[in-house]
Amino acid sequence: MALYRDDGVVLRTYRLGEADRIVVFYTRSHGKVRAVAKGVRRTKSKFGARLEPASIVHLQLYEGRNLDIVTQAESVGPLPQLRTDLDRFGRASVLLEVIDQIGTEGEPDPMLFKLLTGALTELDRAGNPMVVPAFVARVLVLEGVQPLLEACVHCGTEVDLVAIDLSEGGVLCREHRRGEPISNGARAVFEHLFEGRVRQVLEATSEPVASEVEQMASRMIEQHIERRLKSSTVLHQHLAT
Numbered sequence: 001m002a003l004y005r006d007d008g009v010v011l012r013t014y015r016l017g018e019a020d021r022i023v024v025f026y027t028r029s030h031g032k033v034r035a036v037a038k039g040v041r042r043t044k045s046k047f048g049a050r051l052e053p054a055s056i057v058h059l060q061l062y063e064g065r066n067l068d069i070v071t072q073a074e075s076v077g078p079l080p081q082l083r084t085d086l087d088r089f090g091r092a093s094v095l096l097e098v099i100d101q102i103g104t105e106g107e108p109d110p111m112l113f114k115l116l117t118g119a120l121t122e123l124d125r126a127g128n129p130m131v132v133p134a135f136v137a138r139v140l141v142l143e144g145v146q147p148l149l150e151a152c153v154h155c156g157t158e159v160d161l162v163a164i165d166l167s168e169g170g171v172l173c174r175e176h177r178r179g180e181p182i183s184n185g186a187r188a189v190f191e192h193l194f195e196g197r198v199r200q201v202l203e204a205t206s207e208p209v210a211s212e213v214e215q216m217a218s219r220m221i222e223q224h225i226e227r228r229l230k231s232s233t234v235l236h237q238h239l240a241t
């Protein structure tokens, strides 16, 4: 069996038998990895609490036939606030779920890995609610589905933009409105995010725009993941026939 090392983020874990757990990681160099952590549910486990969701760890694994086996896990950046603050942990869980949905086994994406660890670290440090929208915007750019925000996708006007519909590809004017309403403030924040001006958004977004942006970002990513799942199902059906 081959031994390998990698850095990974714990996305989720589930029980296996009496004492073991299956841990799903998103790793820097191997993409998504499912591995067995033996004895992790015993109180004297050598892994301790290092394999909890959102942990960032240096890993050593044995390559198994079906599942790999975790032989070492060292904490890289302990994220203490994420563990104790429910709001922060809730936001971190959104990031983990997104990566779980779009990450692929055996297809590493170091950019995505860096984005995830950066967002988790920032959430732990400052708990800024704009971390999730910033992350979502970056993911959508990486996935090539950045919405048009400057002009109505239907008629091209740049005034009176009142709605957004991702399935239409962006914002809409009052006459062509569809999807959901968007305020000028929220639209401006998303323009900054999609153009990479993240620092500005983290520092200067106040309520109620921040809540609107955060809710809209979750719906944006949900919609994208749903469409992605549908298109892969269609593709599989197509390949099967």
Ligand SMILES: [Zn+2]
Binding pocket: 152, 153, 154, 155, 156, 157, 172, 173, 174, 175, 176
């Ligand atoms: Zn229009």
